[in-house]
Amino acid sequence: MTPAGNLERVLTRGHFAVTAECGPPRGADPDAIRRKGDLLKGHVDAANVTDNQTAVVRMSSMASCLILKDMGLDPVLQMTVRDRNRIALQSDVLGASALGIRNILCLTGDHQSFGDHPGAKNVHDIDSVQLIDTLRTMRDEGKFLSGQEIKGRPGIFIGCVENPFADPFEIRALRLAKKVRAGAQFVQTQCVFNIEKFTRWMEMVRDIGTHEKAYILAGVTPMKSPGMARYMKNSVPGMDVPDHLIERMGSVPKEKYRDEGIAICLETIDAVRNIEGIAGIHIMAIEWEDIVPEIVKQADLIPRP
Amino acid sequence: MIVADRKPFDEIMNMIAPYRRILLLGCNECVTVCAVGGTKETALLALQIRIKRQAEGHTADIGEKTLERQCDPEFADTLAGSLEDYDAVLSLACGCGVQFISETFPGVPVLPAVNTRFMGVTEKAGVWAERCQGCGDCILDRTRGICPVARCAKSIMNGPCGGSHGGVCEVNDSLPCAWQLIIDRLKARGEFDTYNEIEKPRDWSTSRDGGPRKRTREDMTL
Numbered sequence: 001m002t003p004a005g006n007l008e009r010v011l012t013r014g015h016f017a018v019t020a021e022c023g024p025p026r027g028a029d030p031d032a033i034r035r036k037g038d039l040l041k042g043h044v045d046a047a048n049v050t051d052n053q054t055a056v057v058r059m060s061s062m063a064s065c066l067i068l069k070d071m072g073l074d075p076v077l078q079m080t081v082r083d084r085n086r087i088a089l090q091s092d093v094l095g096a097s098a099l100g101i102r103n104i105l106c107l108t109g110d111h112q113s114f115g116d117h118p119g120a121k122n123v124h125d126i127d128s129v130q131l132i133d134t135l136r137t138m139r140d141e142g143k144f145l146s147g148q149e150i151k152g153r154p155g156i157f158i159g160c161v162e163n164p165f166a167d168p169f170e171i172r173a174l175r176l177a178k179k180v181r182a183g184a185q186f187v188q189t190q191c192v193f194n195i196e197k198f199t200r201w202m203e204m205v206r207d208i209g210t211h212e213k214a215y216i217l218a219g220v221t222p223m224k225s226p227g228m229a230r231y232m233k234n235s236v237p238g239m240d241v242p243d244h245l246i247e248r249m250g251s252v253p254k255e256k257y258r259d260e261g262i263a264i265c266l267e268t269i270d271a272v273r274n275i276e277g278i279a280g281i282h283i284m285a286i287e288w289e290d291i292v293p294e295i296v297k298q299a300d301l302i303p304r305p
Numbered sequence: 306m307i308v309a310d311r312k313p314f315d316e317i318m319n320m321i322a323p324y325r326r327i328l329l330l331g332c333n334e335c336v337t338v339c340a341v342g343g344t345k346e347t348a349l350l351a352l353q354i355r356i357k358r359q360a361e362g363h364t365a366d367i368g369e370k371t372l373e374r375q376c377d378p379e380f381a382d383t384l385a386g387s388l389e390d391y392d393a394v395l396s397l398a399c400g401c402g403v404q405f406i407s408e409t410f411p412g413v414p415v416l417p418a419v420n421t422r423f424m425g426v427t428e429k430a431g432v433w434a435e436r437c438q439g440c441g442d443c444i445l446d447r448t449r450g451i452c453p454v455a456r457c458a459k460s461i462m463n464g465p466c467g468g469s470h471g472g473v474c475e476v477n478d479s480l481p482c483a484w485q486l487i488i489d490r491l492k493a494r495g496e497f498d499t500y501n502e503i504e505k506p507r508d509w510s511t512s513r514d515g516g517p518r519k520r521t522r523e524d525m526t527l
Binding site: 111114128130162175177178182237 | 477
């Protein structure tokens with residue numbers, strides 16, 4: 001048995017977990033990821049590295065995770081099914097495990113039409129539910145998707161995402177349950193702004209008992225400005241930013257945007273902490289990683305276990 | 306049917322620039338139905354080319370013909386003997402037709418006048434939409450008549466992804482979310498429980514991924 005990573009340890013011991021997203025650079029400079037790692041270290045239990053998010057080419061998640069791991073952080077390797085087929089995905093799972101990367105988060109991936117290479121061919125050989133199932137089979141049964149035996153099983157903590165704010169709403173808890181049945185052990189949700197809808201989603205999750213089968217981390221994102229709030233509402237697929245929050249961001253003078261964004265984020269953390277079945281938060285401070293320590297401190301989540 | 310779009314006129318003019326005598330070859334099948342390469346469209350394109358060439362001071366030796374099917378030797382062979390008068394064929398058929406005429410008459414350049422788009426249906430007059438990718442292993446029974454391979458932008462088998470909103474796909478607001486359609490149909494039929502089944506990874510070897518495909522029926526071969 002591979003020893004558990006920090007995130008798994010924190011969650012299984014019943015602590016309220018804190019993870020944060022760490023966007024890799026659009027270049028080959030390892031210091032760009034080290035700087036973000038330095039900011040996050042000691043403030044989070046694990047750091048996610050996105051896999052070419054919004055289909056924009058960035059440093060690979062695998063390489064960035066290794067840099068963070070060497071710094072003493074517990075990295076979460078995000079893995080989308082957009083760019084790699086089952087051969088490449090399984091190969092990367094073996095590679096990640098060999099490098100000591102313990103957490104893998106399985107996602108579909110944003111469509112390439114949103115990114116910087118809209119003429120790219122997409123793959124989608126398997127989907128995210130099937131990727132989760134593949135990872136579980138590799139670890140627990142020691143078998144590849146082909147059924148052939150793996151010599152040296154990967155030791156991985158399997159994660160998934162779910163977007164409670166996408167449609168149709170009624171299947172959003174059921175789809176999470178599918179992912180958990182397939183093998184997901186932790187969940188990081190889409191950014192929560194609409195707390196009322198998130199609360200209703202969690203009720204549905206509890207109704208089918210999924211909160212007892214996987215650790216659910218609520219995604220939170222501090223907004224920098226009313227412009228960012230509007231952009232997320234109108235232009236980012238799957239985001240639900242209620243109008244009252246956009247108005248609230250716009251109601252303060254420009255020099256207070258930052259404070260107001262942090263205040264909303266802290267209120268959201270406070271609200272989701274009180275929802276039964278929420279095991280932690282996942283902070284996605286998009287290109288604003290330096291704010292994470294302040295949010296974690298103000299939310300009274302320091303020191304980390 | 307196979308749905309195509311006519312190439313931009315300037316692209317066609319550039320393509321045919323090296324050739325003086327050109328046969329425009331329409332097809333009476335799919336491209337006629339989707340109004341891009343039948344007799345009518347062939348005549349229209351021939352007229353446009355003649356006018357353009359004459360305006361540029363060139364002679365315009367443009368012939369027209371429409372075959373019943375360009376993808377079938379029964380009809381392709383009927384061109385034998387009639388291509389000597391031409392320097393090139395400009396085909397308004399799909400990519401299958403262009404290739405089949407080309408392989409039937411390898412000595413003649415056969416150029417495409419259309420971009421072949423997809424296998425689809427006429428949704429209403431003037432609107433065609435994709436329905437099938439020819440994956441070679443149909444699952445429409447399980448997905449209640451709606452194909453996620455062809456109609457989900459990510460071909461998700463356990464959908465919908467987190468980009469489905471208000472019944473439309475994240476890629477384009479004019480695209481219905483295939484999984485919303487599947488779920489609506491499951492509910493309408495009282496079969497919503499089947500949503501909870503996990504669809505296993507597909508074997509894509511029956512699709513284009515297995516290499517170019519061929520079907521042979523021994524009992525029909527001569």
